Amino acid sequence: PKEIFLKHYKMPDYFFDTVDLKFSLGEDKTIVCSRITVLPRVEGVSFPLILDGQDLKLVSIKLNGEELKKEDFVLDSRHLILASPPTKPFILEIVTEIYPQNNTSLEGLYKSSGNFCTQCEAEGFRKITFYQDRPDIMAKYTCHVEADKTLYPVLLSNGNLIEQGDLEDGRHYALWEDPFKKPSYLFALVAGQLISRDDTFVTRSGRKVSLRIWTKAEDVPKTAHAMHSLMAAMKWDEEVFGLEYDLDLFNIVAVPDFNMGAMENKSLNIFNSKLVLASPETATDADYASILGVIGHEYFHNWTGNRVTCRDWFQLSLKEGLTVFRDQEFSSDMGSRTVKRIADVSRLRTYQFPQDAGPMAHPVRPHSYIKMDNFYTVTVYEKGAEVVRMYKTLLGSSGFRKGMDLYFKRHDGQAVTCEDFFAAMRDANDADFSNFLLWYSQAGTPLVKVTSSYNSETNTYSLKFSQQVPPTPGQPVKDPMFIPVAIGLLDSNGNDLPLTSVFHEGLLHSISSNGHPVSTTVLRVTKEEEEFVFHDIPHKPVPSILRNYSAPIRLDSDLTDDDLFFLLDHDSDEFNRWEAGQILGRKLMLSLVADYQQNKPLVLNPKFVNGMKSILCDSSLDKEFIAKAITLPGEGEIMDMMEVADPDAVHAVRCFIKKQLASELRGEFLTTVKDNSSAEPYEFNHHNMTRRALKNTALAYLASLDDLELTKLALNEYKSATNLTEQFAALTAIAQNPGEARDSVLADFYRKWEHDYLVVNKWLTLQAISDIPGNVKNVQRLLNHPSFDIRNPNKVYSLIGGFCGSPVNLHAKDGSGYEFLGDIVLQLDKLNPQVAARMVSAFSRWRRYDETRQALAKVQLEKIVAANGLSENVYEIASKSLA
Numbered sequence: 001p002k003e004i005f006l007k008h009y010k011m012p013d014y015f016f017d018t019v020d021l022k023f024s025l026g027e028d029k030t031i032v033c034s035r036i037t038v039l040p041r042v043e044g045v046s047f048p049l050i051l052d053g054q055d056l057k058l059v060s061i062k063l064n065g066e067e068l069k070k071e072d073f074v075l076d077s078r079h080l081i082l083a084s085p086p087t088k089p090f091i092l093e094i095v096t097e098i099y100p101q102n103n104t105s106l107e108g109l110y111k112s113s114g115n116f117c118t119q120c121e122a123e124g125f126r127k128i129t130f131y132q133d134r135p136d137i138m139a140k141y142t143c144h145v146e147a148d149k150t151l152y153p154v155l156l157s158n159g160n161l162i163e164q165g166d167l168e169d170g171r172h173y174a175l176w177e178d179p180f181k182k183p184s185y186l187f188a189l190v191a192g193q194l195i196s197r198d199d200t201f202v203t204r205s206g207r208k209v210s211l212r213i214w215t216k217a218e219d220v221p222k223t224a225h226a227m228h229s230l231m232a233a234m235k236w237d238e239e240v241f242g243l244e245y246d247l248d249l250f251n252i253v254a255v256p257d258f259n260m261g262a263m264e265n266k267s268l269n270i271f272n273s274k275l276v277l278a279s280p281e282t283a284t285d286a287d288y289a290s291i292l293g294v295i296g297h298e299y300f301h302n303w304t305g306n307r308v309t310c311r312d313w314f315q316l317s318l319k320e321g322l323t324v325f326r327d328q329e330f331s332s333d334m335g336s337r338t339v340k341r342i343a344d345v346s347r348l349r350t351y352q353f354p355q356d357a358g359p360m361a362h363p364v365r366p367h368s369y370i371k372m373d374n375f376y377t378v379t380v381y382e383k384g385a386e387v388v389r390m391y392k393t394l395l396g397s398s399g400f401r402k403g404m405d406l407y408f409k410r411h412d413g414q415a416v417t418c419e420d421f422f423a424a425m426r427d428a429n430d431a432d433f434s435n436f437l438l439w440y441s442q443a444g445t446p447l448v449k450v451t452s453s454y455n456s457e458t459n460t461y462s463l464k465f466s467q468q469v470p471p472t473p474g475q476p477v478k479d480p481m482f483i484p485v486a487i488g489l490l491d492s493n494g495n496d497l498p499l500t501s502v503f504h505e506g507l508l509h510s511i512s513s514n515g516h517p518v519s520t521t522v523l524r525v526t527k528e529e530e531e532f533v534f535h536d537i538p539h540k541p542v543p544s545i546l547r548n549y550s551a552p553i554r555l556d557s558d559l560t561d562d563d564l565f566f567l568l569d570h571d572s573d574e575f576n577r578w579e580a581g582q583i584l585g586r587k588l589m590l591s592l593v594a595d596y597q598q599n600k601p602l603v604l605n606p607k608f609v610n611g612m613k614s615i616l617c618d619s620s621l622d623k624e625f626i627a628k629a630i631t632l633p634g635e636g637e638i639m640d641m642m643e644v645a646d647p648d649a650v651h652a653v654r655c656f657i658k659k660q661l662a663s664e665l666r667g668e669f670l671t672t673v674k675d676n677s678s679a680e681p682y683e684f685n686h687h688n689m690t691r692r693a694l695k696n697t698a699l700a701y702l703a704s705l706d707d708l709e710l711t712k713l714a715l716n717e718y719k720s721a722t723n724l725t726e727q728f729a730a731l732t733a734i735a736q737n738p739g740e741a742r743d744s745v746l747a748d749f750y751r752k753w754e755h756d757y758l759v760v761n762k763w764l765t766l767q768a769i770s771d772i773p774g775n776v777k778n779v780q781r782l783l784n785h786p787s788f789d790i791r792n793p794n795k796v797y798s799l800i801g802g803f804c805g806s807p808v809n810l811h812a813k814d815g816s817g818y819e820f821l822g823d824i825v826l827q828l829d830k831l832n833p834q835v836a837a838r839m840v841s842a843f844s845r846w847r848r849y850d851e852t853r854q855a856l857a858k859v860q861l862e863k864i865v866a867a868n869g870l871s872e873n874v875y876e877i878a879s880k881s882l883a
């Protein structure tokens with residue numbers, strides 16, 4: 001397989017001005033005619049024109065109306081090459097035949113539940129027709145679609161509907177025109193039996209936009225929340241960024257077969273149905289929140305991605321990091337800002353930190369790839385969003401907005417790079433960002449150590465920082481990064497001390513704002529070692545470092561446990577209150593893991609129990625915040641901090657703490673469940689959601705005790721629940737413990753929901769992720785369950801992905817988990833390489849485990865790499881994991 005490098009980027013020799021597509025959709029084959037106006041970049045000089053194409057049957061090719069003969073072009077399995085095309089503008093007409101009904105890869109044109117749909121990002125358009133399938137080729141498209149009218153009554157594409165009508169033989173057609181230039185990855189077509197929920201949004205300049213969400217008929221009632229989310233997103237983007245929608249129509253189509261979450265095709269977003277459909281009985285609060293976020297995300301792409309797009313795929317974070325940042329801010333404004341921040345940082349730590357420390361570590365802007373699909377990663381998305389957030393932390397809201405405005409002013413209608421974004425932020429604010437761009441090019445999570453000292457004679461408080469960026473594949477040595485560290489100092493009552501000035505590099509800098517002292521300041525740490533000294537500090541403070549998680553780093557400070565308990569109680573920065581509890585939790589878990597490994601008895605520190613109790617009983621706190629604060633750090637996070645990851649020990653310790661807390665705080669948890677029960681009808685609003693979150697967390701603690709009374713309580717909650725959030729939480733609580741109650745309630749749930757595949761997927765995940773020893777057998781059995789279908793990515797993510805989420809069973813010491821995964825990856829690869837590659841990633845950190853496990857995992861990776869006909873997708877992940 002060929003590796004592609006950022007440093008080899010070359011401007012195209014030909015631009016495409018207009019593209020007219022004509023699709024004749026059929027059951028046996030689909031015929032695609034394309035008519036492209038080609039403009040040589042330099043007129044008068046001839047270069048070869050290389051068109052991408054894959055799995056296409058070429059029917060004919062014409063140049064300026066003349067049919068080309070075999071000797072006029074070269075055709076291989078990936079390209080169609082015209083050796084010396086005209087040196088003046090010309091028209092290329094290409095006819096191809098494709099077979100969407102056989103396309104199980106779900107990229108290009110394929111069928112889902114009988115309907116036609118497309119997925120072109122990143123490089124799927126080349127499976128539709130021959131084209132320069134790269135994002136810096138931006139053209140104006142028209143799309144004529146014709147199909148059988150009974151089977152495919154709805155025909156959709158990008159832009160505006162210009163014309164439609166009937167044809168002979170029961171067929172009909174629609175002609176769509178997109179007035180905006182776009183890259184091929186934003187092209188979309190949908191044809192099928194669909195019904196829409198319609199609404200109208202009036203933009204702030206008075207444009208009436210028709211909004212339509214398309215699904216199969218019986219699901220239309222489940223699209224109300226998606227429509228509400230879309231309208232909220234449109235309004236929010238106007239208010240916060242001054243960005244208005246630019247067409248008269250915005251379509252969303254929900255499909256059950258989709259490799260990822262959703263796709264931002266211009267004015268025709270295509271969504272995985274799990275991110276559109278919701279009703280109180282079939283979706284949880286978490287689903288409602290994801291729908292809000294992803295509907296927002298795809299809508300926000302209209303500006304950050306579509307109007308301004310990426311020059312090449314290495315720049316993916318330019319649109320994805322920025323758009324994730326925007327959707328995070330949107331969700332924060334719609335709910336609780338702190339809770340959203342906690343959720344986002346937890347996600348970063350759980351998924352991105354391990355990636356950044358493993359064989360697939362890559363910078364936010366990767367330097368090379370074999371298959372671009374493998375780089376739609378938590379690093380490009382989530383770490384990329386943290387990079388964008390740092391601009392805002394450094395520039396403030398209004399400075400950030402100025403940077404965004406300049407970015408659109410300079411680059412609307414262009415395909416640009418991460419430097420262009422950086423330059424807009426810098427120039428709009430006349431800012432000095434020194435080495436900030438290293439965030440795009442250096443992989444690895446920086447480790448920042450802080451030591452503090454107080455001088456009572458000079459009333460100064462010093463913080464000494466040292467930073468280190470760990471080596472990653474291909475990057476053994478790193479430069480120091482530009483790290484914004486938000487700091488506050490607490491006095492002995494827990495109040496923020498006023499900060500007036502800080503001494504740094506020989507200068508005393510005032511940090512007051514408009515003459516007033518501030519309670520939080522952002523230090524710019526840019527060197528390997530650096531000291532900041534705060535003046536006018538009357539007594540020794542407790543520092544609150546990295547407030548609101550101001551940079552994506554690992555922080556190691558000299559805070560004592562007493563300091564951390566103090567911050568947990570008092571910090572005005574709610575994020576750092578939560579963080580203090582997490583640091584205490586991590587320390588506690590690591591020390592108990594050491595005890596467990598040495599066969600010492602496990603004893604829970606009473607101070608930790610008290611800390612948890614005071615949070616649980618603090619009625620002044622947001623309930624969802626409490627739920628997050630009493631949730632222990634994940635097993636993966638702890639394993640990540642160990643020299644050799646020990647899944648069994650970490651699991652045993654986490655269960656021990658959970659049960660111990662449940663038993664010592666039983667009364668408080670019971671009160672929490674009781675006080676937060678409600679018979680009111682389901683509403684997705686902050687008050688009810690936070691109530692349910694806290695109640696469900698308390699119930700999970702209680703049920704972990706596996707005693708009759710508490711199982712009964714959970715069963716009662718299960719039976720009386722009027723919504724899936726509470727019903728599924730009760731089911732999950734009961735399913736923690738093997739036995740009769742678990743089996744019967746799981747069976748009951750399936751009977752109730754077997755008609756709803758999205759709910760059944762949750763049932764699959766719940767069983768797959770179980771840490772009951774030997775669970776691989778259950779998962780193998782479920783592969784043959786009527787509800788499972790290996791061709792549907794959602795089902796694969798639920799069952800196989802769910803299994804990979806259980807450290808105990810995936811890493812079973814007998815190798816059964818690895819063998820199961822190895823076999824299934826090879827089976828999947830034949831059908832859908834993108835999905836197979838996601839699954840094989842679960843092996844990537846195999847070197848973190850003990851020698852026995854390493855040997856067993858390696859056998860599977862070697863088996864995979866040696867397989868005949870392996871896809872580039874799986875090859876890239878498996879071979880890099882072995883390297």
Ligand code: HT7
Pocket residue numbers: 119121122259260261262263264297298301320373376834
């Ligand atoms: N921009 C979209 C990416 C996407 C995708 C990429 C590869 C393969 C399939 C895909 N489906 C969607 C999604 C987004 O980030 O908005």
Ligand code: ZN
Pocket residue numbers: 297301319320323
């Ligand atoms: Zn996106």
